[in-house]
Amino acid sequence: MVKFSEEQLVEFNRLVARYPEGKQKSALLPVLHLAQDSFGGWLSSETMDYVASLLQIKPIEVYEVATFYSMYNLKPVGKYLFEVCQTGPCMVSGCDDIIDYIKSKLNISVGETTPDGLFTLKTVECLGACGYAPMMQLGKYYREHLTKEKVDAIIAECKAQSN
Amino acid sequence: MGVKLLLEKAHIPGIRTYEVYRREGGYRSVEKALQSMTPEAIVEEVKKSGLRGRGGAGFPAGMKWSFIAKPEGVPRHLVCNADESEPGTFKDRYLMEFLPHLLIEGLIVASFALGSNNTYIYIRGEYAWIVDILETAINEAKANGWLGENILNSGFDCNIHVQRGAGAYICGEETALIESLEGKRGNPRIKPPFPAIKGLWQRPTVVNNVETLAAVVPIINIGGDEYAKIGVGRSTGTKLISACGNINKPGVYEIDMTVSVEEFIYSDEYCGGIANGKRLKACIPGGSSVPILPANLLLKTAKGETRYMNYESLSDGGFATGSMMGSGGFIILDEDQCIVKNTYTLARFYRHESCGQCSPCREGTGWMEKLLLRLEKGEGKMSDIDLLWDIQRKIEGNTICPLGDAAAWPVAAAIRHFRDEFEWHVTHAQEAQTRNFGLAHYADPIHVPVTA
Numbered sequence: 321m322v323k324f325s326e327e328q329l330v331e332f333n334r335l336v337a338r339y340p341e342g343k344q345k346s347a348l349l350p351v352l353h354l355a356q357d358s359f360g361g362w363l364s365s366e367t368m369d370y371v372a373s374l375l376q377i378k379p380i381e382v383y384e385v386a387t388f389y390s391m392y393n394l395k396p397v398g399k400y401l402f403e404v405c406q407t408g409p410c411m412v413s414g415c416d417d418i419i420d421y422i423k424s425k426l427n428i429s430v431g432e433t434t435p436d437g438l439f440t441l442k443t444v445e446c447l448g449a450c451g452y453a454p455m456m457q458l459g460k461y462y463r464e465h466l467t468k469e470k471v472d473a474i475i476a477e478c479k480a481q482s483n
Numbered sequence: 484m485g486v487k488l489l490l491e492k493a494h495i496p497g498i499r500t501y502e503v504y505r506r507e508g509g510y511r512s513v514e515k516a517l518q519s520m521t522p523e524a525i526v527e528e529v530k531k532s533g534l535r536g537r538g539g540a541g542f543p544a545g546m547k548w549s550f551i552a553k554p555e556g557v558p559r560h561l562v563c564n565a566d567e568s569e570p571g572t573f574k575d576r577y578l579m580e581f582l583p584h585l586l587i588e589g590l591i592v593a594s595f596a597l598g599s600n601n602t603y604i605y606i607r608g609e610y611a612w613i614v615d616i617l618e619t620a621i622n623e624a625k626a627n628g629w630l631g632e633n634i635l636n637s638g639f640d641c642n643i644h645v646q647r648g649a650g651a652y653i654c655g656e657e658t659a660l661i662e663s664l665e666g667k668r669g670n671p672r673i674k675p676p677f678p679a680i681k682g683l684w685q686r687p688t689v690v691n692n693v694e695t696l697a698a699v700v701p702i703i704n705i706g707g708d709e710y711a712k713i714g715v716g717r718s719t720g721t722k723l724i725s726a727c728g729n730i731n732k733p734g735v736y737e738i739d740m741t742v743s744v745e746e747f748i749y750s751d752e753y754c755g756g757i758a759n760g761k762r763l764k765a766c767i768p769g770g771s772s773v774p775i776l777p778a779n780l781l782l783k784t785a786k787g788e789t790r791y792m793n794y795e796s797l798s799d800g801g802f803a804t805g806s807m808m809g810s811g812g813f814i815i816l817d818e819d820q821c822i823v824k825n826t827y828t829l830a831r832f833y834r835h836e837s838c839g840q841c842s843p844c845r846e847g848t849g850w851m852e853k854l855l856l857r858l859e860k861g862e863g864k865m866s867d868i869d870l871l872w873d874i875q876r877k878i879e880g881n882t883i884c885p886l887g888d889a890a891a892w893p894v895a896a897a898i899r900h901f902r903d904e905f906e907w908h909v910t911h912a913q914e915a916q917t918r919n920f921g922l923a924h925y926a927d928p929i930h931v932p933v934t935a
Contacts, residue, residue, distance in 0.1 A: 338644040348666030388668040389649030391608045407570045408828045409727045445832045446570040451733035460611040
């Protein structure tokens, strides 16, 4: 059963307290981020129902939001999610080569996860790092000015971390 | 060197911390505003400054503030739009990352002017680490008495909260942002009522861009009249430009809007010229949604006059031969870049980001993406080009929010100025897969020596 820990509940209460009485639904986006981070990097329907009960809103209100925003994963993803930008400015700076390189290096297509469950490759639209292209988001941070060598180093770093 | 009002102190070590920021003269505008000015006087000062919204629309900020309704007993809110998502734009990120206290300072003054006791920063979800930077700055400001109750004994209470979005370009549109802040899908609202009357939780609300709110600080410090003297005409003050694409020095630059486009691209103070000794082919000067311009229309207007980096000059010639200042996302394409492919990636972006509420945008963006992909792959027909033109015409102006226009303009401008390149993808389908169309007659007139 999904349930926030004591510590996560403290954070939940901090998020809800930002809004006026009765407007707790406003905390939905941040609470979904918290839930995704807490329960394996994606939102199962069980997780979404739990969030609905915590915020005292209908489950459909959570589904509506979870399916609208691209940062919520509605199916399981690998431990390390590579989100590579492919919009105009990154394209003119050579992101296609980087995406191809990651594909061949990890032997997966866009949207797939490696069999060991470590890596998922996703292409995303503009992340606001156009001057530092090509780039990807990995967890909380951006990895910018990507080259094949940098991609190798990132993959090695993730593998070392997971051991 | 032009005047710098926002980034002047960005390179001082430790400027991100309260101690250094305060030591360098930070929070003086809050002292001045809360101790010696009335909210009305602040609005008046911002009006005098001529400050125009820095998010893209360029609407006069002081005017926007003066529209806020003040019904008795109803709380009002200021919301900072930090949902920076327009391709090519990364200036707000820079401000928040390196000068978080400048934004907080501007927010306190603006909150006082508008009577907002609870102010929200809505930041795009991907800027996850910047949330920590902002919250640290807010806590520091609070600990030093700049936020909380009865700030500087003025009787004014203010708290600032940071809310993360979750990946939706549309939430940069102010009513979609408000919906998202209420915990809903980012579907823009029909206006009127405008947010100034009924915004967040149906309360009077002003939504301003990060850079706009940061600019309030120098306006209060030096006065609206002095601020208005910087720049030219109705392009007052300074503007942050985020430059990217095929240039030697991508990054965020503060300009005083008297710089020519040519100087901005080629001088070492700014972009440092086109990378790898290539030549300039085209430029999208104000974020992906503004019209793309070929080099020959970028550096000089159709009348042969020098084009400058300001609102009026960039839009000189209208959409026929001009473009827009937009958000300041300045994207340069060199001679190796394919206009059809670039337009395709932008069309894909807008299809991905359409909220789906209005049929012309929901259906039209996907249709344009498919046609552009077909042309890009050399499988298109000549009639596809006219069809694209027809679709974009039917999206523009027919949607609740400006995302429809934003999706239509890049396609329209690309066909308007680079039609022969689209045609070449049809007539030379095979060749188009292996070789770029090149410069044709779009080349910049400046002689660039070929590097060895």
